Amino acid sequence: MATYATNKKARLDYDILETYEAGLVLSGQEAKSIRNGNVGLKGGFITFHGNTPLLTNVHINPYKFAGQLTGYDPTRSRKILLNVKEINYLRGKNQEQGLTIVPLSVYNKGRRIKLEIGLAKGKKKYDKRESLKKKDLRRELRQIIKN
Numbered sequence: 669m670a671t672y673a674t675n676k677k678a679r680l681d682y683d684i685l686e687t688y689e690a691g692l693v694l695s696g697q698e699a700k701s702i703r704n705g706n707v708g709l710k711g712g713f714i715t716f717h718g719n720t721p722l723l724t725n726v727h728i729n730p731y732k733f734a735g736q737l738t739g740y741d742p743t744r745s746r747k748i749l750l751n752v753k754e755i756n757y758l759r760g761k762n763q764e765q766g767l768t769i770v771p772l773s774v775y776n777k778g779r780r781i782k783l784e785i786g787l788a789k790g791k792k793k794y795d796k797r798e799s800l801k802k803k804d805l806r807r808e809l810r811q812i813i814k815n
Contacts, residue, residue: 669775669776669777670775670776671773671774671775672705672707672773672775672776672781673702673705673707673708673773673774674709674773675709675710675712675770675771675772675773677710677711678709678770678771678772678786678788679772680791680800681790681791681796682768682770682786682788682789682790682791683788683789683790683791683795684772684786684787684788685767685786685787685788685789686786686787687772687784687785687786687787688750688754688758688784688785688786688787689777689782689783689784690721690749690750690782690783690784690785691748691749691780691782691783692723692746692747692748692749692774692782692783693747693748693749694746694781697730697731697734698728698731698746699781700731700734701728701729701730701731702728702774702781703781706728706729706731707727707728707729707774709726709771709772709773709774711725712725712726712770712771713725713768713769713770713771714748714758714762714768714769714770714771714785715745716755716759716762719752719759720747721747721748721758721759721769722745722747722748723745723746723783724745725743726743726746726771727742727743729742730742748783758787761787766789766790767787767788767789768787768788768789768790769785769786769787769788770785770786770788771783771785771786772785772786
């Protein structure tokens with residue numbers, strides 16, 4: 669299982685409450701481009717249009733060996749594949765105050781490209797500082813134990 673991209677910014681800016689595995693509807697050249705690692709999750713989020721969840725604002729570069737691609741939009745909205753139960757649950761949670769759904773990573777599972785999404789609550793500035801301090805302390809402890 670290879671990980672093609674992770675959204676480190678999401679882990680810093682949000683408290684991840686729950687995670688889900690979702691499929692992505694992609695064109696052939698987008699799948700090849702993702703397998704080459706040409707995907708950026710930073711700033712991406714999930715929106716709902718009716719009963720359809722869409723991955724919005726995620727940049728997938730065009731596949732460089734695909735030839736001339738007319739009208740290709742690298743940040744177009746892409747459909748996400750989830751169970752109906754999960755869609756209804758996430759749509760309800762998305763409408764709550766302060767909760768959002770963000771992409772966390774893109775990876776493969778067999779031949780399929782999967783997206784890990786997380787139900788997240790935004791952190792305040794002081795929470796971010798606190799989490800950075802904890803991360804630094806853990807790093808220092810590992811160095812002390814190692815030596």
